[in-house]
Amino acid sequence: MSTAGTTVTPHITPLQAVWHRPAARKLLLLAAVTAAVAPFAAARWGSGAWPHALTVDLTGPLGRANDWIIDNRDSHWLFLYFFGHISNAIVVSVRAVYVVLLALGWAGVTAGAALLSWRLAGVRAGVTALASFAVCGLLGMWVPTMRTLALMIVAVAASVAVGALLGLAAGLSDRTFRALRPVLDTMQALPAFAYLLPVVLVFGIGVAPAVLATVVYAAPPMARLTALGLRGTDKGVLEAVDSLGATARQRLLTARLPLARRELLLGVNQSIMMALSMAVIASVIGADGLGDRVYQALSTVDVGTALTAGIPIVLLAIVLDRSVGRRSAGRNGWAQSHPPGRTRTVTTWVVSIAAVVAAGRLAGTSWPSTWTLQIAAPVNRAKDWMVDHLYSGIPGIGGTADAAAHYTAWVLDPLRSGLQALPWWGALALVAALAWLIGTWRTALTATLSLAAIGVLGRWEPAMDTLSQVLAAVVVTLLLGVLVAVAAARSDRVERLLRPVLDVFQTMPQFVYLIPVVALFGVGRAPAAAAAIVYALPAVVRIVGQGLRQVDPAAMESARSLGATGGQQLRQVQFPLARPQLLLAVNQAVVLVLSVVIIGGLVGGGALGYEVVFGLAQGDLATGLMAGTAIACLGLMLDRVTQPVKAKEAN
Amino acid sequence: MKRKALIALPATALLAAVATGCGAADMTKQASPYANAAGAKTVTLSVQSWVGARADAAVAQYLLEHELGYRVDTVQVDEVPAWDALSQGRVDAILEDWGHPDQEKRYVRDKRTITDGGDLGVTGHIGWWVPKYFADAHPDVLDWRNLNKYAAQLKSSESGGKGQLLDGSPSYVTNDKALVKNLKLDYQVVFAGSEAAQITQIKQFAKEKKPFLTYWYEPQWLFNEVPMVEVKLPEYTDACAAKGAKDPSTIDCAYPTTPLKKYLNADFAKKGGKAARFLKDFHWTKADQNEVAQMIAEDKLAPEEAAKRWVERHPDTWKKWVG
Numbered sequence: 006m007s008t009a010g011t012t013v014t015p016h017i018t019p020l021q022a023v024w025h026r027p028a029a030r031k032l033l034l035l036a037a038v039t040a041a042v043a044p045f046a047a048a049r050w051g052s053g054a055w056p057h058a059l060t061v062d063l064t065g066p067l068g069r070a071n072d073w074i075i076d077n078r079d080s081h082w083l084f085l086y087f088f089g090h091i092s093n094a095i096v097v098s099v100r101a102v103y104v105v106l107l108a109l110g111w112a113g114v115t116a117g118a119a120l121l122s123w124r125l126a127g128v129r130a131g132v133t134a135l136a137s138f139a140v141c142g143l144l145g146m147w148v149p150t151m152r153t154l155a156l157m158i159v160a161v162a163a164s165v166a167v168g169a170l171l172g173l174a175a176g177l178s179d180r181t182f183r184a185l186r187p188v189l190d191t192m193q194a195l196p197a198f199a200y201l202l203p204v205v206l207v208f209g210i211g212v213a214p215a216v217l218a219t220v221v222y223a224a225p226p227m228a229r230l231t232a233l234g235l236r237g238t239d240k241g242v243l244e245a246v247d248s249l250g251a252t253a254r255q256r257l258l259t260a261r262l263p264l265a266r267r268e269l270l271l272g273v274n275q276s277i278m279m280a281l282s283m284a285v286i287a288s289v290i291g292a293d294g295l296g297d298r299v300y301q302a303l304s305t306v307d308v309g310t311a312l313t314a315g316i317p318i319v320l321l322a323i324v325l326d327r328s329v330g331r332r333s334a335g336r337n338g339w340a341q342s343h344p345p346g347r348t349r350t351v352t353t354w355v356v357s358i359a360a361v362v363a364a365g366r367l368a369g370t371s372w373p374s375t376w377t378l379q380i381a382a383p384v385n386r387a388k389d390w391m392v393d394h395l396y397s398g399i400p401g402i403g404g405t406a407d408a409a410a411h412y413t414a415w416v417l418d419p420l421r422s423g424l425q426a427l428p429w430w431g432a433l434a435l436v437a438a439l440a441w442l443i444g445t446w447r448t449a450l451t452a453t454l455s456l457a458a459i460g461v462l463g464r465w466e467p468a469m470d471t472l473s474q475v476l477a478a479v480v481v482t483l484l485l486g487v488l489v490a491v492a493a494a495r496s497d498r499v500e501r502l503l504r505p506v507l508d509v510f511q512t513m514p515q516f517v518y519l520i521p522v523v524a525l526f527g528v529g530r531a532p533a534a535a536a537a538i539v540y541a542l543p544a545v546v547r548i549v550g551q552g553l554r555q556v557d558p559a560a561m562e563s564a565r566s567l568g569a570t571g572g573q574q575l576r577q578v579q580f581p582l583a584r585p586q587l588l589l590a591v592n593q594a595v596v597l598v599l600s601v602v603i604i605g606g607l608v609g610g611g612a613l614g615y616e617v618v619f620g621l622a623q624g625d626l627a628t629g630l631m632a633g634t635a636i637a638c639l640g641l642m643l644d645r646v647t648q649p650v651k652a653k654e655a656n
Numbered sequence: 657m658k659r660k661a662l663i664a665l666p667a668t669a670l671l672a673a674v675a676t677g678c679g680a681a682d683m684t685k686q687a688s689p690y691a692n693a694a695g696a697k698t699v700t701l702s703v704q705s706w707v708g709a710r711a712d713a714a715v716a717q718y719l720l721e722h723e724l725g726y727r728v729d730t731v732q733v734d735e736v737p738a739w740d741a742l743s744q745g746r747v748d749a750i751l752e753d754w755g756h757p758d759q760e761k762r763y764v765r766d767k768r769t770i771t772d773g774g775d776l777g778v779t780g781h782i783g784w785w786v787p788k789y790f791a792d793a794h795p796d797v798l799d800w801r802n803l804n805k806y807a808a809q810l811k812s813s814e815s816g817g818k819g820q821l822l823d824g825s826p827s828y829v830t831n832d833k834a835l836v837k838n839l840k841l842d843y844q845v846v847f848a849g850s851e852a853a854q855i856t857q858i859k860q861f862a863k864e865k866k867p868f869l870t871y872w873y874e875p876q877w878l879f880n881e882v883p884m885v886e887v888k889l890p891e892y893t894d895a896c897a898a899k900g901a902k903d904p905s906t907i908d909c910a911y912p913t914t915p916l917k918k919y920l921n922a923d924f925a926k927k928g929g930k931a932a933r934f935l936k937d938f939h940w941t942k943a944d945q946n947e948v949a950q951m952i953a954e955d956k957l958a959p960e961e962a963a964k965r966w967v968e969r970h971p972d973t974w975k976k977w978v979g
Contacts, residue, residue, distance in 0.1 A: 291732075611849075622825065
């Protein structure tokens, strides 16, 4: 922008002035292309929804693939010698971990977890672990918790291993990095619900596909952070190591990996969080454990029981998060705390392990059934009360049912008809323009091609329906999120109150939100939107809040000294300076909202989400996979349209 | 430490793969990793999402655990994936099947990985229902020919100007889209997406005494709480069924009445001992099932507690199964 200012000469025509602004240049170019191509395209294929002539019907081949897999699943060599072994290895590992956990017994596991957290992350983490496992037992969820824990341990180990290997490859080779990055980007924007079906088809239901789906979801952050860490190594250090005559291998092991420790630990932490958020989604394909309890409870509209099983998931997440990830933020990492007195450390470990095992043996395998606390009934009463008093008949505003009807009729319906009435070439041009404005021609191309792919698959109309739901929910989320974040940034007390709430809401499985929102908003697109907003809000609040807090104190101080009011400071200093965070918040909101709008297929959200649910329920690969691919494309498109940070790096 | 772990993990995985599998690894022989842990004999039951099926499973589980000394795991999956799981031995039994001719042909007759476990004793019926308060006020709504008259009253924000026909989970057997089209009804099928969502919506309508038209089925405990009356559709005939089997989009008659069946994994049926015999003999009535289902869904009892109460009240019924 500044270059545009310096090159302006007195004798410049308005057109030239416009031409000097990069954004305007891009738009003009795009407008020219559209003007040249659109009339032809419109004349040839019409101007409504995506033309039928340009679609490819994959129902036949996919249906045949479906039948082939089912018919050959127990005889073909591919399944016997490849998938079979993968599945077997997973089942054996999960079983091994589960048996160990059972053998340790409730006291052993609780004590062991507390001890481990204490050693890894300090006293507070240890106490948190102790309390969390005790609560899991108190809620009567001991056995499901152990199953989920066993599954998570295996899934996280596999994700970290796969992610680290990929990250290593990408960190060391530029070519691999370039090839891998778009794949990782895509994976991160992809709702997990979309790819359950192919995994189920190959592996059947059960633990094996659940672990695999989790790994697919949780490995990308590890890979990305590993690669980032390795590539971020200080050039000076590398040169120093080189000058000492280190081999490539030595260089990696002594300089690059240790220097990337922070990113590696953060990667492990991210993988754990992603894996746990899959715990409930994976229950749709028979993963058992806590997720299954949540899922079963929701099928009887039993929010209390769903919450009873949801709390341990949140607790597991908190324990794992506190004991693995938080250390990375501190000064000294794990590796540094090892050296002094190795023998003494080993002795301590041996003694404590012995103590843990002894405690476990003495206390018995399962949590004593008399020590449990039933919270389901009171929670359900509270929910019923809320529904009774909010659903309708609030004087003046009506009730949640009316709000839902208005939201659907006044926001969603016009938006949907608008999007569906948009000529297809117009939609493509619009997406290209948006993506190009904040990104590069590359992101614009990806976004446009993704949208076109949806059309080619013949999922244009439902995709526009889903898109309208996402857009509306994102706008609401951002409005609320910025409001809350501003409040939090201005008052430390609000911030302190908010932090644990955000922590909990962010780790709560998405499914738990679904049923109360149906009770409040009826069946349809409105409850899906409500769930999506609740789910995406914490991330937005957190990112925007961070952005506002990071604003240079000097800038704030000078604004204050110039006599700016609070509102002026906010508008003219904080928001402009926090622009990168605000954009990141938009991006996150879009990705998170999309993932819940898809699950909204379970509460009448319709569109692509319903088709995925249908595909899973009926074992119909054609419907499910095409909808899943369309969702992936939609996610990719939305991600590219809202992702400015990468563009700067690429430039 | 880290680097060793990095190299060691995949290496161990590879080693494990090689060690376990110079031979074939048949996925159909891989049970749940949680089965038979800590020396317990385990039976895994598939529980479908509707409450009737949960009642079957709860009582079967209670008796298997307390009378026969098994440990029972339940897994909830949709109907068609449950058939796959049953054929692969991931679950041992489905206790309530509403008729899946394709799967039955594939697994029971062709592959023989699943065997027929006999009738459950309950007869299932699918249809369209309206609440009793609405039917009392407008008795002629009970004939499908008059449905169009009420379309305007049954509109919702999701039905796009037409009347709303509320459907439930996409996993359930339904011809409703074809029926609406072929009977020329001014209705839009709105899928609630899951039965839980559908029940919540029905209860909400009932509380407000609003009219609604819904896909529903019996036996179902919800009838005890929200009395509903069935709308008569064109009569079910063999000719119509044959036509529908060829092309599902041409169906224009009511749903059949289905005797619900049990299915067992073939290996389990042979080697499952007492548990397999018990599941084959399991046979009860609509009233029994509803009694348990209502305790679970309405009184919010834990399934185990509901089963326990039923078992205490009806020893004559179940004594025959465990004998």
